[in-house]
Amino acid sequence: FADGAYIRNLGELGFNRISVGIQDFDPAVQKAVNRIQSFEQTREVIEAARASGFRSASVDLIYGLPLQSVDGFSRTLDQVVALNPDRVAVYGYAHLPEMFKAQRQIEAADLPDAATRLALFGRALEHLSAAGYVYIGMDHFAKASDELVLAQRAGTLQRNFQGYSTHGDCDIVGLGVSAIGRIGDSYSQNARDLIGYYAALDAGRLPVVRGLALDEDDVIRRELINELMCHGTLDKQAFGARHRLLFDEYFVRERQRLQPLIEDGLVLESPREIRVTSRGRLLLRIIAMCFDAYLDDAAQAPRYSRVI
Numbered sequence: 001f002a003d004g005a006y007i008r009n010l011g012e013l014g015f016n017r018i019s020v021g022i023q024d025f026d027p028a029v030q031k032a033v034n035r036i037q038s039f040e041q042t043r044e045v046i047e048a049a050r051a052s053g054f055r056s057a058s059v060d061l062i063y064g065l066p067l068q069s070v071d072g073f074s075r076t077l078d079q080v081v082a083l084n085p086d087r088v089a090v091y092g093y094a095h096l097p098e099m100f101k102a103q104r105q106i107e108a109a110d111l112p113d114a115a116t117r118l119a120l121f122g123r124a125l126e127h128l129s130a131a132g133y134v135y136i137g138m139d140h141f142a143k144a145s146d147e148l149v150l151a152q153r154a155g156t157l158q159r160n161f162q163g164y165s166t167h168g169d170c171d172i173v174g175l176g177v178s179a180i181g182r183i184g185d186s187y188s189q190n191a192r193d194l195i196g197y198y199a200a201l202d203a204g205r206l207p208v209v210r211g212l213a214l215d216e217d218d219v220i221r222r223e224l225i226n227e228l229m230c231h232g233t234l235d236k237q238a239f240g241a242r243h244r245l246l247f248d249e250y251f252v253r254e255r256q257r258l259q260p261l262i263e264d265g266l267v268l269e270s271p272r273e274i275r276v277t278s279r280g281r282l283l284l285r286i287i288a289m290c291f292d293a294y295l296d297d298a299a300q301a302p303r304y305s306r307v308i
Contacts, residue, residue, distance in 0.1 A: 001037075001041065002045055003041070003044060003045065003048075004044045004045065004047070004048035005048075007045055007048040007049050007052060007054075008048055008051075008052050010052070011048075011049070011052025011053055011054060012052075015054070016053065016054050016055045016056075017054060017055060017056045017057075017058075018045070018046070018049045018054050018056070018057050018058070019057075019058040019059070019060065019089075020042055020045055020046060020057070020058070020059050020060070020085075021059075021060045022037065022042060022059050022060060022061055022076070022080065023035060023037075023060070023061060023062045023065065024061065024062065024065055024068060024072070024073065024076050025037075025038075025039050025042075025075070025076040025079050026067075026068070026069075026072040026073070026075070026076060028067050028072075029065050029066065029067050029068050029072065032065065032066040032067045032106065032107075032110060033065055033066065033106065034102075034105065039079050042059075042083065043083060046059075046083055046085065056086045056087065056146075057085050057086055057087075058085055058086060058087035058088070058089065059080060059083065059085045059087075059088055059089070060088075060089045060090075060091060061076065061077075061080065061088065061089065061090045061091070061124065062090075062091050062092070062093050063090060063091070063092055063093065063117060063120035063121050063124065064092050064093035064095075064111065064112055064117045064120065065093050065111075065112075066106055066107060066110035066111050067110050068112055068116075068120060069112075069116075070116070070119050070120060070123050073120050073123060073124070074123055074127065077123065077124060077127040077128065078127075081127070081128075081131045086142065086143055086146055087140065087141065087142045087143070087146060087148065088128055088133060088140075088141045088142075089139055089140050089141070089163065090121060090124045090128075090139050090140075090141070091139050092117065092121070092139070093111075095108065095111060125282075128141045129141075132144060134146075134149045135281070136148055136149065136152060136157075136164055137164075137229060137230070137232070137281055137284050138159075138163075138164070138229055138284050138285065140163060140164050147166050148164050148165075148166065151166045152230065152231070155231060157230040157231065158226065158230060159226050159229050159230050160172065160182065161180060161182065161187070164230070171183050171184070174188070174189070174190055176190065176197075177190060177191065177192060177193070177194060177197045178190055178191070178192040181208075185213065185214040185218075185219055186211060186212065186213045186214065187211060187212045187214075188208045188210070188211035188212075189208065189209060189210050189211070190206075190207045190208055190209065191207045191208075191209045192209070196209065217293065218293075220243050220245075220250075221291055221292070221293060223239075223243075224239065224291055225288045225291055225292070227239070228274070228276060228284065228287060228288055228291075229284050229288055232275065232276035232280075232281060232284075233273055233274065233275045233276065234273060234274045234275075235272065235273050236248070236271075236272060236273055236274065237272060248271075251291065254290050254291045255269070257290040258274075258287070258290045261280070261283075261286065261287060261290070265277055265279055265280075266279055266280035266283055266286075266287060267280050267287055
């Protein structure tokens with residue numbers, strides 16, 4: 001595992017940002033997911049990063065894990081606030097044992113129900129907000145002085161497949177097993193197993209096993225979804241002018257999907273714009289899904305986790 005010495009070596013090599021996966025500090029939850037990591041180990045890594053000149057330290061939490069409780073998660077949140085990270089991500093656990101072999105060891109009966117999952121995220125929102133963190137959207141929080149918050153207020157925030165960024169529209173080289181890269185309007189993923197990954201490298205080949213080249217419609221939808229996720233509003237006329245399309249005609253089916261969310265008070269639509277309400281900001285993923293062309297096929301449904 002990573003320790004202070006390892007992080008200091010990374011600093012000497014020029015690394016300047018770190019993200020530490022915590023998930024939950026509750027010992028019972030850690031045992032249930034076979035991922036033991038103490039508060040002291042985590043603190044050592046973050047303190048070493050700061051001492052080595054890292055510009056930003058982030059942590060990840062996961063709600064919806066087996067044996068999680070609101071009280072236990074509250075204690076984890078107390079410990080996270082004590083670590084004083086610059087950013088915190090609070091992701092919902094996706095239980096997909098048919099896709100991920102390791103998850104087959106998790107007892108489905110130990111997973112919290114939908115009401116508890118919602119309460120867990122609600123507690124995180126309440127706790128982190130009280131500690132001075134700003135909810136960026138899509139599970140992400142940051143200190144009020146963080147560049148993500150400043151970019152969102154300035155209208156320059158961007159998003160890529162890794163999350164929110166002030167440099168979202170740039171090439172990303174994925175290094176390591178299962179890493180995803182983005183070059184131009186294409187995405188690629190490395191082998192997800194060590195044997196295949198190293199075999200490709202030993203043969204002098206890139207360990208890429210699959211990729212996707214975006215077409216014009218993909219690019220249009222990517223920009224639209226990013227606008228909603230980053231800024232919560234979309235100027236339909238300006239967007240249509242940029243892409244030489246009539247928005248209401250191009251997205252007829254998508255606007256029909258949006259209607260139930262409008263009725264529930266999550267979204268507002270006028271001839272000029274689409275705007276996410278304060279309630280809707282907590283469900284940005286559902287709103288964005290209305291414009292995802294790849295969710296049309298009902299056969300794909302089991303491959304996606306629950307939104308809450």
